[in-house]
Amino acid sequence: xxxxxxxxxxxxxxxxxxxxxxxxxxxxxxxxxxxxxxxxxxxxxxxxxxxxxxxxxxxxxxxxxxxxxxxxxxxxxxxxxxxxxxxxxxxxxxxxxxxxxxxxxxxxxxxxxxxxxxxxxxxxxxxxxxxxxxxxxxxxxxxxxxxxxxxxxxxxxxxxxxxxxxxxxxxxxxxxxxxxxxxxxxxxxxxxxxxxxxxxxxxxxxxxxxxxxxxxxxxxxxxxxxxxxxxxxxxxxxxxxxxxxxxxxxxxxxxxxxxxxxxxxxxxxxxxxxxxxxxxxxxxxxxxxxxxxxxxxxxxxxxxxxxxxxxxxxxxxxxx
Amino acid sequence: xxxxxxxxxxxxxxxxxxxxxxxxxxxxxxxxxxxxxxxxxxxxxxxxxxxxxxxxxxxxxxxxxxxxxxxxxxxxxxxxxxxxxxxxxxxxxxxxxxxxxxxxxxxxxxxxxxxxxxxxxxxxxxxxxxxxxxxxxxxxxxxxxxxxxxxxxxxxxxxxxxxxxxxxxxxxxxxxxxxxxxxxxxxxxxxxxxxxxxxxxxxxxxxxxxxxxxxxxxxxxxxxxxxxxxxxxxxxxxxxxxxxxxxxxxxxxxxxxxxxxxxxxxxxxxxxxxxxxxxxxxxxxxxxxxxxxxxxxxxxxxxxxxxxxxxxxxxxxxxxxxxxxxxxxxxxxxxxxxxxxxxxxxxxxxxxxxxxxxxxxxxxxxxxxxxxxxxxxxxxxxxxxxxxxxxxxxxxxxxxxxxxxxxxxxxxxxxxxxxxxxxxxxxxxxxxxxxxxxxxxxxxxxxxxxxxxxxxxxx
Numbered sequence: 001x002x003x004x005x006x007x008x009x010x011x012x013x014x015x016x017x018x019x020x021x022x023x024x025x026x027x028x029x030x031x032x033x034x035x036x037x038x039x040x041x042x043x044x045x046x047x048x049x050x051x052x053x054x055x056x057x058x059x060x061x062x063x064x065x066x067x068x069x070x071x072x073x074x075x076x077x078x079x080x081x082x083x084x085x086x087x088x089x090x091x092x093x094x095x096x097x098x099x100x101x102x103x104x105x106x107x108x109x110x111x112x113x114x115x116x117x118x119x120x121x122x123x124x125x126x127x128x129x130x131x132x133x134x135x136x137x138x139x140x141x142x143x144x145x146x147x148x149x150x151x152x153x154x155x156x157x158x159x160x161x162x163x164x165x166x167x168x169x170x171x172x173x174x175x176x177x178x179x180x181x182x183x184x185x186x187x188x189x190x191x192x193x194x195x196x197x198x199x200x201x202x203x204x205x206x207x208x209x210x211x212x213x214x215x216x217x218x219x220x221x222x223x224x225x226x227x228x229x230x231x232x233x234x235x236x237x238x239x240x241x242x243x244x245x246x247x248x249x250x251x252x253x254x255x256x257x258x259x260x261x262x263x264x265x266x267x268x269x270x271x272x273x274x275x276x277x278x279x280x281x282x283x284x285x286x287x288x289x290x291x292x293x294x295x296x297x298x299x300x301x302x303x304x305x306x307x308x309x310x311x312x313x314x315x316x317x318x319x320x
Numbered sequence: 321x322x323x324x325x326x327x328x329x330x331x332x333x334x335x336x337x338x339x340x341x342x343x344x345x346x347x348x349x350x351x352x353x354x355x356x357x358x359x360x361x362x363x364x365x366x367x368x369x370x371x372x373x374x375x376x377x378x379x380x381x382x383x384x385x386x387x388x389x390x391x392x393x394x395x396x397x398x399x400x401x402x403x404x405x406x407x408x409x410x411x412x413x414x415x416x417x418x419x420x421x422x423x424x425x426x427x428x429x430x431x432x433x434x435x436x437x438x439x440x441x442x443x444x445x446x447x448x449x450x451x452x453x454x455x456x457x458x459x460x461x462x463x464x465x466x467x468x469x470x471x472x473x474x475x476x477x478x479x480x481x482x483x484x485x486x487x488x489x490x491x492x493x494x495x496x497x498x499x500x501x502x503x504x505x506x507x508x509x510x511x512x513x514x515x516x517x518x519x520x521x522x523x524x525x526x527x528x529x530x531x532x533x534x535x536x537x538x539x540x541x542x543x544x545x546x547x548x549x550x551x552x553x554x555x556x557x558x559x560x561x562x563x564x565x566x567x568x569x570x571x572x573x574x575x576x577x578x579x580x581x582x583x584x585x586x587x588x589x590x591x592x593x594x595x596x597x598x599x600x601x602x603x604x605x606x607x608x609x610x611x612x613x614x615x616x617x618x619x620x621x622x623x624x625x626x627x628x629x630x631x632x633x634x635x636x637x638x639x640x641x642x643x644x645x646x647x648x649x650x651x652x653x654x655x656x657x658x659x660x661x662x663x664x665x666x667x668x669x670x671x672x673x674x675x676x677x678x679x680x681x682x683x684x685x686x687x688x689x690x691x692x693x694x695x696x697x698x699x700x701x702x703x704x705x706x707x708x709x710x711x712x713x714x715x716x717x718x719x720x721x722x723x724x725x726x727x728x729x730x731x732x733x734x735x736x737x738x739x740x741x742x743x744x745x746x747x748x749x750x751x752x753x754x755x756x757x758x759x760x761x762x763x764x765x766x767x768x769x770x771x772x773x774x775x776x777x778x779x
Contacts, residue, residue: 132522
C-alpha cells in the first residue's frame with residue numbers, strides 16, 4: 001500500500017469534517033422545513049466513505065444507497081449543489097427532481113443515490129459489467145446497508161458477479177440497524193462479510209470507525225478486484241449517531257450505546273493522529289474547522305436562495 | 321392388437337412437426353421407453369419415446385417429411401402374427417398420398433386465409449422494399465437484433481437460455497455463434513438480479529437487449545424496471561438515461577394457465593419513462609424492434625408466442641424502422657373503428673370480414689403498434705369519421721389500454737360518438753387451464769362481432 005502523505009491526512013480530516021458539518025446543517029434546515037421528505041444522515045459513518053475515497057481512481061464508478069450525502073461529498077461534488085438538491089431547488093444535482101435519496105453525477109461516475117433497499121446492488125454489478133465489457137481497468141464500488149443484506153436481489157447479484165468475474169467491490173456499511181431493527185434481530189448469522197462465501201467471493205470485516213483500517217482493507221480489496229479476480233466483499237463496522245432518518249427518534253437503542261461509539265469518533269481519531277504525527281498544529285486544525293463551517297454555511301445559504309424549479313420542468317427529463 | 325403411434329405435440333403451441341429421423345425400423349421390437357424417432361418442431365428437435373410395446377409393423381412417413389400434423393399416425397406397432405390387424409393398415413404409399421391430398425386442402429385453406437386475414441395493410445403494400453420471401457416473426461426479430469448488433473458493439477443480449485439453447489422460443493437462434501459469449505449471455509434464473517445488472521449496464525452506456533423468457537417472469541424484476549430503469553432519467557435531472565429493451569412473449573400461449581398467460585400491456589403502459597411496443601406482424605416487428613434498440617429510453621417490447629410462427633413479407637433494408645408512437649391503419653372503413661394491437665389484430669381482421677359479409681359494415685382497423693406513447697391522433701381521426709369505436713385486446717378489462725382509449729375518446733370526441741365505446745377484453749378472472757375455458761376466457765371473433773353489432777345498433 002502506498003504510504004500516506006501529510007496531505008492525505010489533511011484531506012481525510014477535511015472531508016470527514018465537511019461531511020459532519022454538512023449533515024448537521026442539513027438537520028437544521030430539515031427542522032426549519034427547508035428540506036422535506038426523507039433525509040438520512042451519515043454522521044458517525046464518515047470514516048467509511050472517506051477511507052474508500054483514499055483508494056479510488058476517478059474513473060472508477062460508485063453506486064450507493066439513499067444515505068448518500070456523504071458519498072457525494074467524498075466524490076468531490078459541490079456541497080452547495082448537494083444541499084440545493086436537498087432543498088429541492090433548480091441548482092441541485094438532480095435539478096430538484098431527485099431529492100436527498102436520488103442524487104447522481106454522471107460526469108463524476110457517481111450513479112446514485114437509490115431509494116429502494118438493495119436495488120443498487122444489481123445496478124452496481126451491471127456498471128462493473130460495463131467496465132469489463134469495455135475492457136476498462138476500472139472497478140465499481142457498490143455500497144450496501146446491513147438491512148439490504150437480507151434482500152434477495154443482493155444474492156442474485158453476488159452470484160452473477162462471481163459467475164462472470166465482474167470487477168465489483170461490495171462494501172457493506174453495517175451501522176447495526178436497518179431502520180429500527182438491529183442486525184441481530186434481522187440477520188441469521190451476523191458475519192455479513194461471509195455471505196459471499198457460497199459464491200466463492202472473499203470477504204473481510206473491518207473497523208469502520210477507524211479510517212486507517214478502512215484504507216488498508218479497501219486498498220487490498222480494490223487491488224484484488226482490479227486485477228480481474230472477480231468481486232470482493234468488505235463489511236465495515238460502523239455506527240450512525242442519528243436515527244434512521246430525520247423522523248426517527250432512535251428509541252430502539254440506549255444512550256450508553258451511542259455514547260460508547262462516540263468515544264471512538266472517527267474524526268477525533270484522525271485529528272489525534274495528525275497532532276501526534278505533528279502533521280498540523282492545533283491552530284492549523286482550528287483553521288480547517290473554521291473554513292469548513294464557513295463553506296457549509298455558504299452551501300446552506302446557496303441552497304435556500306436557489307430558485308425552485310420552473311413549473312415547466314415538471315414535464316422534462318421523462319424521456320430523452 | 322396393433323397400436324398407432326401418433327405425431328406428438330411437443331410444446332403447447334405446436335400444431336405440426338417434421339420427422340427428422342427414425343430410430344427404429346420395420347420389424348424391430350420396441351418396449352415402452354425406447355426411443356423411436358426424432359421430431360423437429362418450430363422450437364427444437366426432440367426424441368420421442370414409445371409408450372406401447374410390440375413389433376414395428378409399419379412406418380407411415382419417411383425421414384425428412386415435413387409438416388406432419390399433431391395426432392396423425394406415424395407408425396404402427398403390434399403383434400406380427402395378428403395378420404388381420406396388419407391388413408387393416410393402409411400401405412405406406414397410400415397414407416402419404418392421403419397426406420398429400422390433405423396437405424393440399426390445408427394449403428388451399430391457408431392461402432384463402434392469407435388472402436383475407438394476413439393481407440398486408442395498404443401502407444405495407446406501398447413499401448417498394450418489400451421482400452419477395454416471407455419470414456416468420458421470430459426470424460424478423462432475430463434478424464433485426466443481429467443487424468443492430470453488427471452496427472453497434474454496445475448492443476448485447478442477455479436472458480435465460482438465449483445463448484447455447486438458442487432461445488426458449490428460438491428467437492435468438494444463431495446469435496451466440498455470430499457474436500460470441502461476451503455479447504450473448506445466458507443468465508441464471510434470476511430475473512431480479514440480471515434485470516438490475518442490465519439496467520446498471522445501460523446507465524453506464526451499454527445498450528442491453530434483455531429477453532424475459534416470458535413477461536410473466538418480469539414480475540420478479542418489476543422493481544428494477546419501474547423504480548430504476550423508468551425513473552432514473554427524471555430523478556437525475558436528465559443526467560442518466562437507460563437505453564434498454566426488455567423483450568419477450570407476453571399474453572396467452574396455449575393452455576399454460578394462470579401464471580404463464582398474462583397480458584401486461586396496461587401495467588407497463590401506465591409508467592412514465594417507459595415506452596411500450598406490441599408488434600403484430602413480421603413487418604412491423606422488424607421496424608419497431610429497430611426503433612426500440614436505437615431508442616435512448618427503456619422500451620418494453622411485448623411479443624406474442626403464438627405469433628412467433630406467423631409469416632409475412634418484411635422490409636430487408638437494415639435501416640428500415642417504424643417510428644415509436646405511430647399507429648397503423650390496417651384496414652380502412654367508414655362504419656366503425658376497431659382499435660387493437662398484437663395478436664388481436666388477426667381476430668379483428670377476421671371479424672371485419674364477417675361484418676362486411678353478414679352486415680355490410682365497413683370496419684376501420686387501427687393497429688396501435690405502440691401502446692405508450694399512444695397515437696391518440698389516429699384514433700380520434702378515425703372515430704370522427706366512423707362515429708363508433710370498439711377496442712379489442714387480450715388484457716384484463718380493469719384499467720386496460722381500451723379503458724384509457726375510451727376515456728380519451730369521450731373527452732376529445734364526445735360529440736362525434738353515435739354510441740358508447742365498447743371494450744372487448746379477456747374475462748376478469750385468472751386464466752384457466754382447460755381448453756374449453758381458455759377459449760371462453762380469451763376474446764373471440766364472435767365477441768368482436770357482437771360488440772360491433774352493439775355499437776351499430778344491430779339486433
